[in-house]
Amino acid sequence: MKLFFHLLAKLPLRFLYVLGDFFYFLAYYIIGYRREVVWQNLRNSFPEKSEKELKTIQKQFYRGLIEVFVETLKVLAISPQELERRVQIRDLEKLTQRLAEGKTVLVYVAHLFNWEWLSLICNLKQTYPLYFVYQPLSNPFFDKLMLEIRTRFGAKPLKMQNVLKDVLQNHTESRIVAFLADQSPAGTEKDHWTTFLNQDTAFFAGVEKIATKLGLPVLFGGVRKLQRGYYELYFEEIYHPQQQPNSAITETYVRLLEKQIQETPPNWLWSHKRWKKKRNF
Numbered sequence: 001m002k003l004f005f006h007l008l009a010k011l012p013l014r015f016l017y018v019l020g021d022f023f024y025f026l027a028y029y030i031i032g033y034r035r036e037v038v039w040q041n042l043r044n045s046f047p048e049k050s051e052k053e054l055k056t057i058q059k060q061f062y063r064g065l066i067e068v069f070v071e072t073l074k075v076l077a078i079s080p081q082e083l084e085r086r087v088q089i090r091d092l093e094k095l096t097q098r099l100a101e102g103k104t105v106l107v108y109v110a111h112l113f114n115w116e117w118l119s120l121i122c123n124l125k126q127t128y129p130l131y132f133v134y135q136p137l138s139n140p141f142f143d144k145l146m147l148e149i150r151t152r153f154g155a156k157p158l159k160m161q162n163v164l165k166d167v168l169q170n171h172t173e174s175r176i177v178a179f180l181a182d183q184s185p186a187g188t189e190k191d192h193w194t195t196f197l198n199q200d201t202a203f204f205a206g207v208e209k210i211a212t213k214l215g216l217p218v219l220f221g222g223v224r225k226l227q228r229g230y231y232e233l234y235f236e237e238i239y240h241p242q243q244q245p246n247s248a249i250t251e252t253y254v255r256l257l258e259k260q261i262q263e264t265p266p267n268w269l270w271s272h273k274r275w276k277k278k279r280n281f
Contacts, residue, residue, distance in 0.1 A: 111269035
């Protein structure tokens with residue numbers, strides 16, 4: 001099966017998009033992959049929108065999701081030059097200036113299309129080491145495949161359960177540690193609860209605790225889809241220990257993420273069961 005995916009990845013993206021259009025029809029109209037989850041999430045997040053508007057967003061989301069799938073697969077064969085042509089980076093100096101200070105920089109990212117290309121392009125465009133925090137997949141084959149994809153241009157994996165120990169030991173090393181921080185946390189009293197997209201929502205508070213304890217800068221890495229297969233990555237500073245000593249790091253991230261989702265609603269991972277946990281303390 002691994003050989004099959006590698007051969008498929010050698011096909012031009014324009015052909016993979018044709019296959020993607022077929023899988024979009026299959027996923028949305030035939031299988032209905034998590035369609036009720038997506039619909040409920042959209043309806044709760046945008047109560048002001050009409051059913052027609054929400055249906056349009058829903059269909060655009062599924063098209064985008066399949067595009068992310070084929071673009072992620074393409075990483076197995078894409079050249080650095082083609083990836084650099086397809087992903088622009090704005091405000092990279094905001095990141096590199098903090099890295100030059102001689103400390104680990106924590107970067108919040110989210111499931112905004114195409115999140116899989118972000119660490120890849122960032123690793124190509126600057127020289128500092130990049131670590132991405134991840135949870136191993138339950139399927140060993142796909143876990144190994146995704147690690148191959150995500151590490152292709154030199155990024156290094158860092159398991160979630162090892163993050164705190166790793167950063168404590170290595171926080172004086174100039175490097176990037178990237179967190180996909182819009183997933184549901186475990187659900188404890190340590191979570192950060194806030195109103196997000198009109199709903200009571202929990203977020204990981206770990207990044208904020210690490211940053212304030214060790215005095216590490218924090219940035220938000222956002223992504224905008226320019227057109228099919230072309231993206232713009234941008235950075236915004238959330239926290240610097242010398243300039244914003246009392247910054248509400250997690251809440252600032254939530255507001256930046258919410259703003260981008262509201263600007264481009266189809267481009268977030270609506271199929272994730274984001275609100276399955278309720279506040280009970």
